[in-house]
Amino acid sequence: MAKISALEGPMSFSVETLREAGLRPTRQRISLAKLLFDGVDRHVTAEALHAEAQAAGIRVSLATIYNTLHQFTEVGLLRQVVVDGARTYFDTNIDDHHHFYFEDEGDLVDIPGDSIVVSGLPNVPAGTTQSRVEVVVRVKGRRRS
Amino acid sequence: MAKISALEGPMSFSVETLREAGLRPTRQRISLAKLLFDGVDRHVTAEALHAEAQAAGIRVSLATIYNTLHQFTEVGLLRQVVVDGARTYFDTNIDDHHHFYFEDEGDLVDIPGDSIVVSGLPNVPAGTTQSRVEVVVRVKGRRRS
DNA sequence: TCAATTATTTAGAACGGTTCTAAGGTGAAA
DNA sequence: TTTCACCTTAGAACCGTTCTAAATAATTGA
Numbered sequence: 001m002a003k004i005s006a007l008e009g010p011m012s013f014s015v016e017t018l019r020e021a022g023l024r025p026t027r028q029r030i031s032l033a034k035l036l037f038d039g040v041d042r043h044v045t046a047e048a049l050h051a052e053a054q055a056a057g058i059r060v061s062l063a064t065i066y067n068t069l070h071q072f073t074e075v076g077l078l079r080q081v082v083v084d085g086a087r088t089y090f091d092t093n094i095d096d097h098h099h100f101y102f103e104d105e106g107d108l109v110d111i112p113g114d115s116i117v118v119s120g121l122p123n124v125p126a127g128t129t130q131s132r133v134e135v136v137v138r139v140k141g142r143r144r145s
Numbered sequence: 146m147a148k149i150s151a152l153e154g155p156m157s158f159s160v161e162t163l164r165e166a167g168l169r170p171t172r173q174r175i176s177l178a179k180l181l182f183d184g185v186d187r188h189v190t191a192e193a194l195h196a197e198a199q200a201a202g203i204r205v206s207l208a209t210i211y212n213t214l215h216q217f218t219e220v221g222l223l224r225q226v227v228v229d230g231a232r233t234y235f236d237t238n239i240d241d242h243h244h245f246y247f248e249d250e251g252d253l254v255d256i257p258g259d260s261i262v263v264s265g266l267p268n269v270p271a272g273t274t275q276s277r278v279e280v281v282v283r284v285k286g287r288r289r290s
Numbered sequence: 291t292c293a294a295t296t297a298t299t300t301a302g303a304a305c306g307g308t309t310c311t312a313a314g315g316t317g318a319a320a
Numbered sequence: 321t322t323t324c325a326c327c328t329t330a331g332a333a334c335c336g337t338t339c340t341a342a343a344t345a346a347t348t349g350a
Contacts, residue, residue, distance in 0.1 A: 024297060024346055047336080061300050066337065085233045085308090087336065100269070103276065111267055118280060120261045124245070128286035131248065135263060135280050141273035169317060171327065191308080206329050211308065230336090232307065 013037040021075035031058045032068050036078070041093040043081070043108040044069075049090075083108060083136055098135035104142060111137065166220035176203045177213050181223070186238040188226070188253040189214075194235075228253060228281055243280035249287060256282065 013033050015025040023029060035052060036042060044052075050065045069090050072078040081089040083101040089108050097113035116135055124130045163170040163178065180197060181187060189197075195210045214235050217223040226234045228246040234253050242258035261280055269275045 026298065026345070028299070045336090063301080063338085064299055067299080082227055082230050085227050085230060088230050102273065115267055116263060116265045118261060118263050121282065122256055122260055124282070124284050125288045127289040128247065128284045131283045131285045133280065133282050135278065137266065137269070137278050138276045139269050139273045140276045143270045144272040169326065171316075173328070208309085208330080209328055212328080 017077070021077070023071055023075065028058075028060045028064050029068055029071075031056075032060065032065070033072075033077075036072070036092050041091070041110055043089050043091050043110075045087045045089055047087070081108060081134075098137070100137050100139055102139050102143065104140060111135075162222070166222070168216055168220065173203075173205045173209050174213055174216075176201075177205065177210070178217075178222075181217070181237050186236070186255055188234050188236050188255075190232050190234055192232070226253060226279075243282070245282050245284055247284050247288065249285060256280075 015030060018025040018029055018033065032049065032053065035049065035056065035058075036044070046062065046065050046069060049069070050060070050062050053060050053065070069078060073080055073090065076094060077092075079091045079094045081091050081099065083089065083099065084106060087106075091108070091110075093110055095113055098111045098116050100109040100111060101107075102109070118133055118135060121133065160170045160175065163174055168174060177194065177198065180194065180201065180203075181189070191207065191210050191214060194214070195205070195207050198205050198210070214223060218225050218235065221239060222237075224236045224239045226236050226244065228234065228244065229251060232251075236253070236255075238255055240258055243256045243261050245254040245256060246252075247254070263278055263280060266278065
């Protein structure tokens with residue numbers, strides 16, 4: 001109880017964020033939040049986050065990874081991105097922005113929000129509301145590094 | 146190229162186009178092509194096309210539906226659209242265009258190609274080539290009919 | 291503090307769309 | 321026709337994801 005503060009890292013995330021979202025700050029959620037919100041925008045799949053947690057010595061089941069990713073998405077801490085039918089990506093950048101998707105590598109990269117402008121958007125049909133506009137720039141080939 | 150079936154009879158489309166694409170004009174492929182390229186742009190899932198074929202009295206297995214949809218996609222007769230992690234949509238409209246996706250109904254609708262303009266696209270990383278830009282306008286709620 | 295209460299985690303089973311397998315069927319060249 | 325490469329098929333396998341129900345952990349209240 002008194003040691004929770006020792007788990008908090010140097011970044012902006014705090015256990016208060018979880019409490020405010022109505023989520024109990026459990027060991028698993030705190031550890032995963034630390035991995036995810038380390039200050040750098042990230043795109044993760046459930047499997048990838050699970051592997052990363054294992055490697056970091058965090059004991060957490062795959063079911064909890066899925067639960068946590070969905071709960072974080074529900075409370076607006078993450079955003080789900082669909083670019084590949086085979087798996088689901090979660091993005092720690094929840095601001096308006098778009099993506100490069102590297103088809104050959106299955107890798108997703110942010111395009112800064114103010115660079116792309118979409119104009120000429122039609123009105124949505126009566127009875128519906130626009131929830132968001134997604135632009136994916138699909139890219140083939142291997143990046144030079 | 147996109148609207149051949151609207152200009153020619155469905156029979157000549159099927160056989161000629163399949164031959165040119167290097168695909169044998171089998172009973173199954175011809176029947177499915179007739180369903181798909183009837184002159185109206187369509188978005189189908191494998192399961193939906195299978196059900197439609199059954200209803201039309203066409204004997205074809207689900208495996209063949211999948212094979213055929215992929216082969217048609219490879220030769221440029223169809224385009225694959227990813228909007229929902231749970232299933233794959235195939236679009237008979239292969240021209241440049243974008244989509245409305247009705248999240249509550251799982252339904253995909255074309256937005257005419259010339260209405261939306263995307264500007265400010267960044268250059269793709271060195272070593273890669275842009276394969277396509279996809280815009281999906283996600284919509285919530287139920288359309289009034 | 292320490293039950294009592296409630297939320298969370300978990301292993302493993304189940305699920306659903308898609309792909310694979312290997313055996314039989316079919317189209318086309320000669 | 322014969323031949324053979326291509327195609328179709330049923331059913332099994334696959335794989336990411338969700339579900340289940342039992343164990344565990346966080347919180348509440350006295």
